[in-house]
Amino acid sequence: MSKSFLHTRLADALVELLRNAVGGLFWVRQEAPLTFKDSEPEPDISIVEGRRDDYQAHPVTARLVVEVSVSSLQVDREMASVYAEAEVAEYWIVNAAERCLEVYRDPVEGRYQSQQRVTEGEVLECGVLSGVSVKVAELFAGVAV
Numbered sequence: 001m002s003k004s005f006l007h008t009r010l011a012d013a014l015v016e017l018l019r020n021a022v023g024g025l026f027w028v029r030q031e032a033p034l035t036f037k038d039s040e041p042e043p044d045i046s047i048v049e050g051r052r053d054d055y056q057a058h059p060v061t062a063r064l065v066v067e068v069s070v071s072s073l074q075v076d077r078e079m080a081s082v083y084a085e086a087e088v089a090e091y092w093i094v095n096a097a098e099r100c101l102e103v104y105r106d107p108v109e110g111r112y113q114s115q116q117r118v119t120e121g122e123v124l125e126c127g128v129l130s131g132v133s134v135k136v137a138e139l140f141a142g143v144a145v
Contacts (some may be wrong), residue, residue, distance in 0.1 A: 007070045010094050011044045021132040029049055033058045044068045058114040061086050063128045068094040085110040089128040113122045
């Protein structure tokens with residue numbers, strides 16, 4: 001199924017922000033597989049240790065995974081357990097319908113211990129990538145949902 005313009009716009013805006021924030025210190029990937037023990041999801045965005053040339057196969061975890069949810073919110077919420085099991089340090093869902101970011105942190109035994117909702121007017125400070133922040137209002141600026 002093809003992605004909507006809204007999905008693409010939000011994902012592209014975040015990729016640009018994240019690449020600018022992390023520079024060459026991490027590999028920012030878009031719609032690329034992560035190879036976990038029992039699955040191989042293709043998140044909208046993932047940030048992994050090192051650079052592209054450091055890998056000969058798909059990464060097995062990530063510092064940060066982001067899913068943009070325009071029509072897949074329930075599925076994206078269910079993916080939290082998959083990402084937590086693979087020890088993805090932080091997981092964001094861009095909840096387009098409610099114009100907010102859902103943030104999951106601190107994976108322990110397949111569950112995130114911390115969940116937070118960051119709304120317009122607030123700034124999300126990434127807990128696992130120093131200097132990475134998202135002004136939620138700017139992410140959704142000019143976007144009709």
